[in-house]
Amino acid sequence: MARRGALAPTRRGAQEIELDDSFWRHARLIPALAPRKSSVHLRIDSDVLDWFKAQGKGHLTRMNAVLRAYVYAQQNGPLPSAAAPDPKRRRPAKSAAAVIREQKKTGRP
Numbered sequence: 001m002a003r004r005g006a007l008a009p010t011r012r013g014a015q016e017i018e019l020d021d022s023f024w025r026h027a028r029l030i031p032a033l034a035p036r037k038s039s040v041h042l043r044i045d046s047d048v049l050d051w052f053k054a055q056g057k058g059h060l061t062r063m064n065a066v067l068r069a070y071v072y073a074q075q076n077g078p079l080p081s082a083a084a085p086d087p088k089r090r091r092p093a094k095s096a097a098a099v100i101r102e103q104k105k106t107g108r109p
Contacts (some may be wrong), residue, residue, distance in 0.1 A: 064073070069096040 044091040 065097065065100055068100050072096075072099065072103070 052063055055062060
């Protein structure tokens with residue numbers, strides 16, 4: 001934590017506590033969770049950004065969904081089209097948004 005600068009000085013007048021053996025016997029190590037998203041600087045054509053912004057609030061989330069659908073298509077083939085369902089399937093094809101929601105729930109691409 002010190003290397004990351006995450007330590008803060010103890011405030012003046014803070015109560016001191018003693019951690020006895022009972023505390024350490026029941027203590028459990030909880031690993032830090034990896035961040036789910038990364039911050040990037042990305043240069044995008046103005047007309048593309050304007051189009052996403054014109055769709056309303058949440059334009060960055062929608063841009064991420066488009067990129068996720070592209071990654072899915074590259075890894076697994078194209079997403080099934082809702083306009084032209086596979087005649088062998090009994091259920092209608094999932095939309096790209098439904099596939100993305102399912103991936104987020106299961107944590108799998």
